[in-house]
Amino acid sequence: MSLVPPSAAARARSRVQSPQEYETLLARSLDDPDGFWRDQASALTWFHAPANIVEDDGHGEVTWFSGGRLNASVNAVDRHARTHPDRAAIIGAAPDGTLTTWTFAELKARVGRIANALVHRGVRRGDRVVVYMPTTPQAAAVMLACSRIGAVHVVVNPAYSAETLRERIEDVGAELIVTADAAPWDRQVLPLKRRVDQAVAGLSQVRCVLVDRHQAVPVSMTAGRDHWLQTELQRHRVACPAVWQPAEAPLFIMHTSGSTGAARGMVHTTAGYLVWACTTFRYLFDLRPGDVHLCTADLGWITGHTYALYGPLTAGITTVLVEGHPGRPDRGRLGALIDAVQATTLYTAPAVLRCMRAAGDAVLARSLRTSLRVLGSVGERLEPDLWQWLHQEVGGGRCPIVDTWWQTETGGAMLANLPGALPARPGYVGRPMFGVRPVLLDRDGRRIEGEGSGVLAIAGTWPGQARTLYGDHAAYLATYHPHPGLFVTGDGAHRDAEGYFAITGRVDDVLTVGGHRLGPAELEDTLCAHDAVLEAAVVATALPDGGEQITVFIVPAPWATTPADDLRAALVEQLRLAIGPIATPGRVWFVSGLPRTRTGKLLRRVLRHLCDGGTRPSDDDLADIADPSVVDEILEVIQPDRLRQRAD
Numbered sequence: 001m002s003l004v005p006p007s008a009a010a011r012a013r014s015r016v017q018s019p020q021e022y023e024t025l026l027a028r029s030l031d032d033p034d035g036f037w038r039d040q041a042s043a044l045t046w047f048h049a050p051a052n053i054v055e056d057d058g059h060g061e062v063t064w065f066s067g068g069r070l071n072a073s074v075n076a077v078d079r080h081a082r083t084h085p086d087r088a089a090i091i092g093a094a095p096d097g098t099l100t101t102w103t104f105a106e107l108k109a110r111v112g113r114i115a116n117a118l119v120h121r122g123v124r125r126g127d128r129v130v131v132y133m134p135t136t137p138q139a140a141a142v143m144l145a146c147s148r149i150g151a152v153h154v155v156v157n158p159a160y161s162a163e164t165l166r167e168r169i170e171d172v173g174a175e176l177i178v179t180a181d182a183a184p185w186d187r188q189v190l191p192l193k194r195r196v197d198q199a200v201a202g203l204s205q206v207r208c209v210l211v212d213r214h215q216a217v218p219v220s221m222t223a224g225r226d227h228w229l230q231t232e233l234q235r236h237r238v239a240c241p242a243v244w245q246p247a248e249a250p251l252f253i254m255h256t257s258g259s260t261g262a263a264r265g266m267v268h269t270t271a272g273y274l275v276w277a278c279t280t281f282r283y284l285f286d287l288r289p290g291d292v293h294l295c296t297a298d299l300g301w302i303t304g305h306t307y308a309l310y311g312p313l314t315a316g317i318t319t320v321l322v323e324g325h326p327g328r329p330d331r332g333r334l335g336a337l338i339d340a341v342q343a344t345t346l347y348t349a350p351a352v353l354r355c356m357r358a359a360g361d362a363v364l365a366r367s368l369r370t371s372l373r374v375l376g377s378v379g380e381r382l383e384p385d386l387w388q389w390l391h392q393e394v395g396g397g398r399c400p401i402v403d404t405w406w407q408t409e410t411g412g413a414m415l416a417n418l419p420g421a422l423p424a425r426p427g428y429v430g431r432p433m434f435g436v437r438p439v440l441l442d443r444d445g446r447r448i449e450g451e452g453s454g455v456l457a458i459a460g461t462w463p464g465q466a467r468t469l470y471g472d473h474a475a476y477l478a479t480y481h482p483h484p485g486l487f488v489t490g491d492g493a494h495r496d497a498e499g500y501f502a503i504t505g506r507v508d509d510v511l512t513v514g515g516h517r518l519g520p521a522e523l524e525d526t527l528c529a530h531d532a533v534l535e536a537a538v539v540a541t542a543l544p545d546g547g548e549q550i551t552v553f554i555v556p557a558p559w560a561t562t563p564a565d566d567l568r569a570a571l572v573e574q575l576r577l578a579i580g581p582i583a584t585p586g587r588v589w590f591v592s593g594l595p596r597t598r599t600g601k602l603l604r605r606v607l608r609h610l611c612d613g614g615t616r617p618s619d620d621d622l623a624d625i626a627d628p629s630v631v632d633e634i635l636e637v638i639q640p641d642r643l644r645q646r647a648d
């Protein structure tokens with residue numbers, strides 16, 4: 001086996017020291033992408049070094065690092081197990097405060113055993129394996145074991161219901177599922193194995209279910225199909241040869257919501273994704289040897305994949321995995337965890353920070369947090385007052401804040417305030433990451449130069465770009481590449497005179513609530529499945545604390561006899577069962593009609609505008625709406641909330 005060793009560039013410090021250095025590196029990454037990315041790629045271990053760096057036809061067909069061969073688990077685990085076997089690779093933080101630490105050597109052994117068990121159960125290169133587990137070291141090892149044998153992991157967040165799980169199993173044609181008996185979540189226990197049983201009932205494609213005994217709760221096991229992971233592991237050796245994957249081989253599929261239809265399976269590749277995860281991770285968090293990185297994201301989100309697993313481990317940094325809600329059962333949990341693991345970097349979401357802030361100063365004062373050096377945020381807008389609170393109260397005024405903007409589709413951070421490189425600007429997500437050319441488009445798809453606001457798009461390609469939508473490349477091209485040479489993001493942004501970006505929110509109808517992304521169509525379809533519902537509309541609306549909530553509008557069916565309160569409770573329950581607790585609405589309003597165009601298109605932006613305290617649109621603005629009287633009725637129905645907003 002010939003290995004291409006890491007280069008000096010890979011060992012160099014990742015910190016950008018000054019704005020000048022940032023400009024120089026950015027210019028090089030854009031002017032000489034081949035040279036820049038060849039250097040970055042040399043931070044990885046390759047079986048065959050890539051022959052080419054990038055090929056891009058300008059119409060959404062891109063290839064990165066072609067000719068190269070590598071394995072993700074070797075890069076994340078083996079090479080560090082060789083050079084520093086006793087360094088902590090993963091620290092698992094259970095909700096009860098228990099910490100489990102696995103060194104790189106232990107992780108390698110665990111990954112090897114699981115990989116052998118998967119092969120024994122018939123998993124082959126290219127097969128999709130669905131992982132439905134809590135965020136534990138074991139789940140991370142399962143993901144890495146898939147990558148070791150060239151299987152494609154498809155992690156489904158344990159907060160999702162049996163129904164959503166089934167859709168995703170069917171979408172990717174998985175034959176094997178790895179789950180746990182149950183998972184603790186916010187004072188409840190999620191019955192994961194039971195949900196898997198419901199999800200696969202009658203699905204003949206699923207041959208095997210491996211179950212991690214995690215909570216020691218009783219579960220039913222189907223003979224011939226279900227096996228305990230622990231028993232499997234006792235049977236298998238630790239050594240498992242790694243499959244050397246072609247650069248463009250899929251590493252994983254992650255589902256995400258769009259504004260129409262069911263969730264889409266975004267496909268990420270082995271080489272491009274890994275180079276992107278490793279490069280962006282090193283620059284974002286100003287890493288030093290011995291750092292402990294704490295990312296609160298669940299492994300079932302893209303952030304968990306990139307910045308709790310592949311980024312830190314590929315860079316050889318200790319990663320802390322947080323099982324369950326970071327603010328439950330005790331709101332002081334995160335502060336205590338930072339102290340317990342001596343975390344140097346904290347990467348979290350505004351929703352988690354708001355929950356921490358709401359707990360009050362006394363709870364925060366129970367932890368010291370003096371180990372922290374860099375604070376990062378992702379998922380939603382980090383509004384300036386939350387930014388200030390994070391800076392002063394959590395970081396004691398010492399730590400730079402990296403607000404990062406990105407998406408499941410982009411694989412890793414695209415816009416950020418790199419610590420040391422750029423002066424802080426609360427409310428802004430900063431400047432482009434290396435290799436990224438953000439552009440703003442007006443309504444007609446024309447580029448806006450200089451200061452301005454528009455739809456955010458990315459020109460050209462970057463290594464971490466999702467290459468396709470599983471099983472539907474035509475839909476991928478239609479959604480993301482409507483204009484030649486541009487990837488369209490679905491977010492609106494403002495660029496100031498210095499080139500700093502601020503995200504203004506989605507321009508489509510996708511909901512991002514509490515850092516979770518949901519598609520309105522998925523929720524509306526679930527609501528309309530209820531007998532008493534004629535029509536439904538779902539939007540995300542502003543909360544006084546800066547967050548957003550799910551707001552539902554229901555047109556009851558004329559034959560419905562259920563009293564409003566009962567129907568409301570039933571619909572909330574239906575959403576929780578069909579999608580998961582993350583889909584719990586904050587408000588359910590009953591109305592007799594929805595704003596629709598004359599061709600019947602639902603105008604969710606009108607609902608959002610009204611709920612967010614906007615004024616009644618003028619008659620001219622209402623000209624698009626088939627029946628403008630619905631707007632007056634809606635204003636009347638939501639009046640109590642609008643009055644409260646004004647009082648706040």
Ligand code: WTA
Nearest residue numbers: 378379380381404405406407408503512517
């Ligand atoms: C939103 C999560 C404001 C945005 C990594 C994007 C943000 C969607 C930020 C992607 C930020 C992400 N400021 N909004 N720093 N980061 N978003 O796919 O609307 O779960 O399109 O990926 O979250 O959500 P996703």
